[in-house]
Amino acid sequence: MTIPGQSIRSLNFSTSQVLGAGIAAGALALYVWRRGFSGSNASACDTPEAGNESDEIVLYGFERLSDVVASFSPYVAKVEAWMRFVGLPYTKRTGSTAKAPKGQLPYIVHGKNVVADSTLIVKYLLRTYPGMDRRLSPEQEALSVMMSHFIENSVYYGLFYHRWIQPQGYESIKELLLAKAPAAAGLLVRYIAGCKIRPHMKSALHYQGLGRHSEADINFLIDEDLAALSQMLGDKEYLLGRHPCLADASAFGFLDNALASEGVSPEYRHMLAQYSNLVAYTERIRATYFDAELRFEETEED
Numbered sequence: 001m002t003i004p005g006q007s008i009r010s011l012n013f014s015t016s017q018v019l020g021a022g023i024a025a026g027a028l029a030l031y032v033w034r035r036g037f038s039g040s041n042a043s044a045c046d047t048p049e050a051g052n053e054s055d056e057i058v059l060y061g062f063e064r065l066s067d068v069v070a071s072f073s074p075y076v077a078k079v080e081a082w083m084r085f086v087g088l089p090y091t092k093r094t095g096s097t098a099k100a101p102k103g104q105l106p107y108i109v110h111g112k113n114v115v116a117d118s119t120l121i122v123k124y125l126l127r128t129y130p131g132m133d134r135r136l137s138p139e140q141e142a143l144s145v146m147m148s149h150f151i152e153n154s155v156y157y158g159l160f161y162h163r164w165i166q167p168q169g170y171e172s173i174k175e176l177l178l179a180k181a182p183a184a185a186g187l188l189v190r191y192i193a194g195c196k197i198r199p200h201m202k203s204a205l206h207y208q209g210l211g212r213h214s215e216a217d218i219n220f221l222i223d224e225d226l227a228a229l230s231q232m233l234g235d236k237e238y239l240l241g242r243h244p245c246l247a248d249a250s251a252f253g254f255l256d257n258a259l260a261s262e263g264v265s266p267e268y269r270h271m272l273a274q275y276s277n278l279v280a281y282t283e284r285i286r287a288t289y290f291d292a293e294l295r296f297e298e299t300e301e302d
Helices: 015-021 024-038 074-086 118-128 138-164 167-180 183-208 215-233 246-260 266-273 276-290
Strands: 057-061 091-094 107-110 113-116
Touching (some): 074 118, 074 138, 074 246, 074 276, 107 118, 138 183, 138 246, 215 276, 246 266, 246 276, 266 276
Parallel strands (some): 057 091
Antiparallel strands (some): 057 107
16 A cells, blocks of 8 residues: 555554554553653764665654544644654654663664654654655745754643643543553553652653643643644644644644644644644644554554
């Protein structure tokens, strides 16, 4: 099957992979907790300058929470969307933070190189494949970077709050995790989500600043971000015109998570639904670059 801007491999599950899938939700909850507590790694290696163009790109993310949403992680979806935009073929596998170089996903394996962090992955791939994504002027490239930072450092916290902190959102994400787990793992998922992940998320949002406000003020700030993103898009096909760029990959990662997953509060989806251009934009990217691929199975990490 050929997908616009993308070639992806589908491998059959082995018996061990099928058995392992039964505890995926517990592992997913543990992943989120570990990601939050992992902190910086002072011994982390520098990102390689570039790789060999002929080497296969293997993207390690983690499984979807539904048959529609591109990834549970906006950052995994960002990298996957960008590679599809520029037409880089890759293989996607379900990864493990225990094997990740910085204790978090996504990361890629490209020949002998291992690269972590969504932004550093894109920069590494641009240096390796210099002919990719050269449709923007220097000024537009600067705008794309600024928009990406706005989305990932401001818009992100709205999704963060309405997934892990807001009561209805938290119940929704907890139920999604439980639905992915066998009955025997239910208590583990509840414990990790309620006693590990959520308290840490509250603390992180408090130190970031958004968590210090009332819910009404938080929603005011969230809506201001969504309104700004909607104005940036306007009636254009993509944020900077006729072709998608890095900023569109960042935007899709977060918007797709909110619109295509039940793991956020109804209030957040209602706020987002008021911006019809953002909804249409997200659906357009999903239909153009992701729809056919969702029929493929993902593979477990080796």
